[in-house]
Amino acid sequence: MSTNRQARDTGLPMTDCQLYLISPLDVSGNFPERLERALTAGGRAATAFQLRLKGVDQHEAAGLAGPLQEICAAHETAFIVNDDVSLAKRIGADGVHLGQGDGDPKEAREILGREAQIGVTCHASRHLAMEAGEAGADYVAFGAFYPSTTKESEHCPEPELLEWWSGIFEIPCVAIGGITPQNCTPLVSAGADFLAVSGAVWSGDEAEAVSAFLEQIRAG
Ligand SMILES: Cc1ncc(COP(=O)(O)OP(=O)(O)O)c(N)n1
Numbered sequence: 451m452s453t454n455r456q457a458r459d460t461g462l463p464m465t466d467c468q469l470y471l472i473s474p475l476d477v478s479g480n481f482p483e484r485l486e487r488a489l490t491a492g493g494r495a496a497t498a499f500q501l502r503l504k505g506v507d508q509h510e511a512a513g514l515a516g517p518l519q520e521i522c523a524a525h526e527t528a529f530i531v532n533d534d535v536s537l538a539k540r541i542g543a544d545g546v547h548l549g550q551g552d553g554d555p556k557e558a559r560e561i562l563g564r565e566a567q568i569g570v571t572c573h574a575s576r577h578l579a580m581e582a583g584e585a586g587a588d589y590v591a592f593g594a595f596y597p598s599t600t601k602e603s604e605h606c607p608e609p610e611l612l613e614w615w616s617g618i619f620e621i622p623c624v625a626i627g628g629i630t631p632q633n634c635t636p637l638v639s640a641g642a643d644f645l646a647v648s649g650a651v652w653s654g655d656e657a658e659a660v661s662a663f664l665e666q667i668r669a670g
Pocket residue numbers: 472500502532533547548549550551552569570571591592593601624626646
């Protein structure tokens with residue numbers, strides 16, 4: 451999940467914001483085919499995919515992860531596990547995403563190793579983001595920028611937070627929460643390195659949605 455922060459340093463327009471797809475809670479049935487469609491839409495694969503399951507035991511989660519992990523590998527998409535460092539280790543995921551109550555990024559690093567991508571939820575907080583950076587996070591996630599039907603949030607950052615973060619720090623920032631092709635442009639312009647998206651992709655035709663996001667990102 452690297453970015454071209456270099457471009458920002460050279461003063462070139464920052465146009466390479468990337469898509470980070472967050473799974474729905476149910477990834478059974480035809481979800482693997484849907485993921486394949488999403489990752490092949492629009493001429494450019496999403497850079498990262500997060501398996502976000504809740505209340506599923508680890509054995510079952512590992513079984514559900516297998517085919518999705520293969521699809522991500524075939525499309526050079528990082529496979530990130532939400533919440534669960536031990537599941538990430540067990541299945542050899544590319545990384546883990548940790549919320550504020552999901553564990554210590556430093557411990558995750560010890561368990562998963564140097565190459566793992568470790569992301570941390572930072573809500574609308576500069577302080578949490580700086581803490582996450584000091585703890586070795588590979589990205590910090592701010593949200594929810596817009597009302598989300600996937601997850602309730604009491605935090606509501608403004609796009610300026612992305613501008614502030616990316617003006618000072620090299621660690622990539624992720625924008626999340628209610629993001630759609632119609633409302634993403636201010637986040638791209640503010641310097642989001644990744645748009646993390648769930649509902650806007652999986653609630654309809656995933657390929658059309660991904661293509662629409664990529665069009666907006668390129669235009670922004
Ligand atoms: C990229 C990204 N950002 C934020 C979250 C939210 O994590 P968390 O606050 O732990 O909430 P849950 O997703 O676990 O319900 C995320 N998953 N991914």
